[in-house]
Amino acid sequence: MPVSITSRLSWRAWRNASVTFALFCAFLALLVAGQKLMVDRDIALRAEVIKDAVTVRAQGAALAFAKALREDWARTEWTAARLGENLTGDRQEMVQSLVSSPGRVSWAGFADLTGHVVVASDGLLVGADVSARPWFRSGLQGPYAGDAHEALLLQKFLGISGSEPLRFLDFAVPVKDSDGVLEGVFGTHIDVDWAQAYLRDIAETMGLDLLLVDGSGLISIDATANPGKPMPRDLATLSPGQAGLVEWSDGGAYYTVLVPQLGLDDMPSFGWRVVARVDPDAISGAMVPAQDMPRLLDGETTTLTLQVVFAVLAFLAVAMGAAAAFFGFRARRATAATGTALQRLTTSEQRFLALFGKASLPIVVLRDNAYKTVNAAAARLLGYASPADLEGKSFFDVSPEVQSDGLRSIDRAKGIEAELDTKGSARFDWLHCKADGTTIPLDVILTVVKTGAGADVFAVWTDVTARRRAEDTVRSYQTMLEQAVAARTEELEATSSALREAKDQSDQLAKMRSNFLATMSHEIRGPLNSMIGFVELASDGRLNQQQAGFLAKALQSGRHLAAIVDDVLDLTRVEAGRLPLEDVAFDLIDFAHATFEAIEPSLRDKPVELIFDVCPDLPATITADPLRLRQILMNYLTNAAKFTERGEIALAVEQVDVDDRTFLRFLVEDTGIGLRPDQKERLFQNFSQADVSTARLYGGSGLGLAICQQLAALMDGQVGFASDAGQGSRFWFDLPYQDHVAEDRTAFVGTAP
Template identity: 30%
Template sequence: MRQRTGKTMFKKQIELEPTENRQRTKHLAVVVGLAFAIIAAIGLSMDVDRRLEMLDTQVGETDALWNASRAELDLTVLADASGMPATSADDLRARMAGFRDGLTALESEIADRMLQEDARFGPAMEQLSAFSDELADSAARSDAELAAGLPAISAQARSLLPVMSELSNNAHEVFSQRAAFEREAMAATLYRMAATAVSLVLILSIFAMVLMRLSRRAQEQAAQQRDTATRLQRIFETSLDAVLVFDSLGRISAFNGAAENMFGYGADEALGAAIADLVVPDHRKPAFYRELHAYADTGKSGIVGAGRLEMEARRKSGTLFPVELSVDRVADRDGPVFVAFVRDITDRREAEASLVEARDKALAGERAKAEFLAVMSHEMRTPLNGLLGTLSLLRDTRLDAQQKTYVHNMSASGQLLMHHVNDVLEISKFEAGKVLIANTAFRPEPLLHEMIEGQRSVAEANRNELNYEWLSDPVPAMTGDPVRLRQVLLNLISNAIKFTRNGSVSLECEVMEHNGAETLEFRVVDTGIGIAEKDIGRIFGDFETLDSTYGRRAEGTGLGLGISRRLTEAMGGEIGVDSIEGEGSIFWIRLPLERAEIHESDENTAACTRFDRALDVLIVEDNQINRVVLRDMLLAEGHNVTEAMNGEEGVRISELRRFDIILMDISMPVMDGVQATHAIRAGNGPSAETPILAVTAHALPDEIRAFGAAGMNDTVGKPIERIDLLAKLASYCGTRPPESPLALTDPEPRKPAETGAVDDQRLRELMQDLGADAAGQLLDRFIRETDATLEEIEGCSAQPMGDLVPRLHKIAGSAAVLGAATLHSRLGDLEALGKSGEEAPFREGLAELAPIWARTRAEMVDVVGGA
């Protein structure tokens, strides 16, 4: 019974008539119209009544006229009474009384009609009234006296006959006119009343028709609403979602079958109960009631009308489960009513959790794959670098023709394998999100020229012509990543050469307008085999080779174009291809052009620094990596280099011949740089006056003063910048005089990279200066030395700081040179702490080296592997 009642209540709530207001408006219009009609009828009735009263007045006027005529007749009799002796006194008195009564009645009518002031009535009435008064006096006399005064009365009556006659005529005229006017007004009123009656009948007829139409429409709408209510009732009963209807106090008034199944309550249990007690978890009840009260107070709530919300609900068993809830208010005559639609989303949550788990597993698999590829690529690079380096040394020995052929073939195969390994490592870096794009000013012309010249021999081997040209004015300088740009263009050019025989390959460069901004477009045009239209869409994918058969014309992993696409997009550009199979292809990349200005002071110092001759330079450095970098930089500029591995050896070599300049490391075994400088300056050798430059990453102020006191002229900072190094050489040995006054200053170390542990730009510059192979060999050596040094420090971390600082200094110099900025900065801090005797922070800093080195090691491998 309660179930049925709940459904009936819900049905009543949803049977709200959408046209009720319109019907009320029409009914109101009908009532107002009828009211106006009734008011008009009442007004006309009152007017008719007034006219009837005026008709009664006209009857009085008729009596007044009769009285006037009687008074005139009596006055005539009185005028003739003197000639009639037989007239008795009583008859005479009767005539006098008749005259007086008629005159009085006439006077009363004139007064009622407010005609006293009328010239036609006022003077006459005064004369006649005076005569009437005299007659009254005469009538009161005796018969004899009356008879004696009769001649005078008759004479006076005769004189007043014209006045009386004129008064009577005027009264007849006035009263007749008024009677005619009243008759006409009465007729008009009757006409209006008749018209009003007809109009009222018509209006009532129209209203009756309107009411009939409204009744029919109301019946139709009622039928539609019954149908709608029936459909909504069926929806309510068959809905897969739970539907709960409750009032502002939270009392449930409707509870459908889905709600019974979802929450476990029967309708008889739910109806009339508080919704919070049945389905809201205990920890959510206060918030639920707060929202209801907030809606009652302000009309706003975080639940009502807030759309779909996800939260927890409670079953009859007490178990909680996730639901999707939507609550809104519906109109009701008894106050606000709320309808809640509730959906059990347990299955969806489980599916989402499964998807997340599957995604996590997939990502973990991808990470494992990427890490495996990166590790394997690095582990393969290390022996490959050693192999290629050994082959390079072997090539410089005395070999017969057959041995040279073997070495050449081994070197070519090793380089090809290194290229493939680097491609795999590059893809791993992209997937790990570790590819960084530099933003530096450079001149594109030298880069293009060097790249084309480097590929010319390969093009000639396939009997191809190779050239490049600007189709617009050349760009003097631009901002971007020259290393990545070279890598992309080199991939495209090498591919074009690879698939072209007896043809031509050209690189076209053009500045264009694209979307309102300047872009620089590079096009690699070849006359090779072309690409089928069906294959164009997939050539920029990873591991895509259009010919995977054993007899294919060109070898490759299929990674080159995929890497080019990723790099181009990372630089903010686009890449594409237009090709016709059998005729050739045009690969293009379009990059945003940001022009730059490179002043002469920013150019390579070697280009603007002139030396009269090749310099003789002595390098005193115990760290092989630093020594190799310095040596190769100087040899590349055409200078002569002599190396010493410690201060004592440097002093001995300086006494053998004169050097133009000495580059002196500070911390070295056997004899440090300060002691060696003292010895050189104190001796009488040929290099006693030679400028000595301290090579150091950082030093304390006291140490800086000690350098100057020992005889050092200046410092060269680590990491060693080729531009800075050549500038120092030019200051002391070139055509430019040294800067004055000279002052030993602590060189500013390069700040740690903001986005990583490695200054990748510094490392790439070093690779450009030394070559990729030599830089790779230095990196491998640095990794081995740092691994070993940190293991030694970890094994003997309890030793005195003075014993540990030299070991830290040993790897600090190499870290600076190779761009390991974060590691170098931390090692420098530890050196300073060790020298100042701060034990506690020094020991804490040692514990931080291992994670810093792990991150640095991985990033350095990524940078070198991607170059």
């Protein structure tokens, strides 16, 4: 059947309409896909901004925390140095001042090399043995910083039970004196409660969780006061400064970042890492620069775009079905969520900027060696009225030409830049110029933080003027001490030289005296012995009574003079160390009895009884020098006979124990005139007698007892006496006992015939 023109026109119109509708649908599909791509791109961009914001904010919080720990570390080192120098002498005051001053130190103490606490704050743990504690053992080797631990010893000492354990960080520094000799270890405990409170404030004000992880991968300190949990395994896939979505033990997924630098890198044995995390559903913890917010998303534009898109989607829903409506719903939900995140980000940035501006810690942000952002504390520290007066200035605008070490600022800065490029952080002392032109020394901690917008350098300042002043004082005291020691050493050397010279002169005089006395004794003794011999020969001839009397007196005087010469000669030999001793075995009773009988002739005209007593338990034979032993006993017996007019003289031999040693004691006891207290002090001194009147009345050289004492010392023995005026005297000599085989015999007790 032929087709009518009308039918052909209807078919052509339908075909054209279909093509037009298909093209229009394709255009709308492209429009929806473009809107979806734009939303996805904004979400991805915002995720990167969130990651950078978490990194920057965690870095700032970690720097503030690290600065607080560094302050306590510096105070610990400085106190340890003062303890070693002991400048004031009051170590208790030094230790107590560390705890009393504002800070986080809860306990401080000094332990000696045995590990016992000698000085401690408030006297806590004084006398306790801490030798097994890690801080003491490590502190003996060098500076030590330890992770948080439970202070069980201190808790036990304080009697705290039934509560949460005390937890501290440990700092320890070896204490050395001015000569570098190790004296002990000074340790401090830093309260962990402070760290937990700090992390809670971070969580509330910055909207992120900050956790400190020890070297073993366990959470050491966090805001929940629930340490000891392991870190997520996925965290190992992140490198320092990198953020990612990590699933934690509570089942939640968080944006998590390893903070690049904690600022404690050069502190010994710390091994800590800082981890920050933020909940994606509570994105208020992120920070986005205010000038970038309109560029990223605009709430009103987004709403208008949604209206247009949904109008088109309504038409497409009729023609193409529910698929296009699904894409519209997804775009609306993503855009609405992005607008909510923008509002939260704006609030978060305002809170962060307020916290940054009002912080008491001087903090600045530099870019390209210029101050990009400065808080009020930093401006005040350099004497500027507001941060705006410092912002925009070059780093070298507020630096003197030459630093305190003599290097130019520009040359020293090159080394710091190289360290930043290598390590990402640096710490140093730097002189800054204040607004009035004066300089101030600051401890500076720099950390590089890389974000999508570039690389910023965060700087934390600490005024070290007081520390420099204290160091100068310590150096001044040390210089004074060194000068005093040098002067004292010079004085001691001069005194020692004078003493050596005096000793040399004394030795020379003593030698000359000994040589003189020996020579004179020899020159006198020879003729004297010859004279005595001729007098004895003359006495044997036929003499009348008068002649016999003269010769008897001459013989007595000669023998007395010979005895004095013998004493002088013996004294010179003893002092010169040239008096030999024999070691001979002899019969004890025969020796003692023969010695005792030798004084009998001098007592024939006196009513004096002689008593001889030897203990029966003693051996029959002893070993000693019989000649020198007889010399000592004869001196005792001769003195007893000289000073005893009536009564008795006794010689006894017995065994005694003195100071855990066994001796044979030879005792001579008389009932003579005795000694007054003032006379006792002069006994056993060379050329000394009781008094002048005694010497005139009884004669003698004053050498006998002195020689007895020196002979006793040569035989490893000792002498002693006891005497009272008018009550007689007791003199003894203790000879070291050498055991011999005893023979059966009875005691020999009796009187002289």
